[in-house]
Amino acid sequence: MVRFENVGLRYGMGPEVLRDVTFGIPQHSFQFLTGPSGAGKTTLLRLLFLSLKPTRGLITMFDRDVASLGPDQVAALRRRIGIVFQDFRLLDHLTTYENVALPLRVQGMEEASYAAEVRELLGWVGLGEHMHVLPPVLSGGEKQRAAIARALISRPEILLADEPTGNVDPRLARRLLRLFVELHKTGTSVLIATHDIALMDQFDARRLVLQDGRLRIYE
Numbered sequence: 001m002v003r004f005e006n007v008g009l010r011y012g013m014g015p016e017v018l019r020d021v022t023f024g025i026p027q028h029s030f031q032f033l034t035g036p037s038g039a040g041k042t043t044l045l046r047l048l049f050l051s052l053k054p055t056r057g058l059i060t061m062f063d064r065d066v067a068s069l070g071p072d073q074v075a076a077l078r079r080r081i082g083i084v085f086q087d088f089r090l091l092d093h094l095t096t097y098e099n100v101a102l103p104l105r106v107q108g109m110e111e112a113s114y115a116a117e118v119r120e121l122l123g124w125v126g127l128g129e130h131m132h133v134l135p136p137v138l139s140g141g142e143k144q145r146a147a148i149a150r151a152l153i154s155r156p157e158i159l160l161a162d163e164p165t166g167n168v169d170p171r172l173a174r175r176l177l178r179l180f181v182e183l184h185k186t187g188t189s190v191l192i193a194t195h196d197i198a199l200m201d202q203f204d205a206r207r208l209v210l211q212d213g214r215l216r217i218y219e
């Protein structure tokens with residue numbers, strides 16, 4: 001589904017943050033992305049979400065060379081990818097329900113066609129009681145789960161998550177991991193960036209380890 005060949009990235013005139021990164025996201029895969037702080041995990045996710053362009057190398061997604069895509073095609077590809085940002089990016093003036101429903105609303109869908117699904121997903125991530133409150137009154141872990149629900153609502157083919165258990169206790173982290181594993185079982189390819197070794201030890205999956213901008217793969 002996604003292939004990186006010798007991808008390099010530098011910000012402006014700075015040093016290369018990613019060097020010769022080669023890996024793929026196969027269909028129905030589950031992978032962890034890890035490495036020390038500053039190793040380039042968020043940068044790699046931004047390349048995957050097409051919010052950055054590589055300074056060298058080749059990225060193909062769904063059989064397209066991403067360098068050749070125009071803005072409309074980038075938007076269409078992004079709709080096939082769900083992303084949970086480290087800082088959640090919820091809109092504070094919309095309720096939890098409205099935040100989660102937003103990707104469907106912007107696609108022009110009628111509320112009647114998705115309302116039940118949004119409610120069900122909010123229940124699934126344990127936010128059924130908080131559906132009608134605004135994000136500023138949610139705890140860090142609740143915001144994180146709202147961000148996860150928003151990434152899942154349009155049933156993406158690929159789910160990217162940046163430290164999705166960074167703000168929750170170990171019990172909730174295990175629950176969120178189960179949610180990602182369930183999603184993977186339904187056919188979504190999942191890539192989770194995390195520092196949390198205890199979390200990775202709970203599920204046997206390929207580990208992509210970034211160190212000094214280089215990626216090593218441990219099956």
Ligand SMILES: Nc1ncnc2c1ncn2[C@@H]1O[C@H](COP(=O)(O)OP(=O)(O)OP(=O)(O)O)[C@@H](O)[C@H]1O
Nearest residue numbers: 011012014017035036037038039040041042043044
């Ligand atoms: N917009 C930017 N402009 C310049 N340098 C940047 C920018 N964003 C990140 N960097 C640098 O790129 C390197 C990789 O950062 P990145 O955020 O990708 O690392 P990370 O592995 O996600 O770190 P963390 O685990 O702490 O979130 C760091 O040295 C960082 O300072």
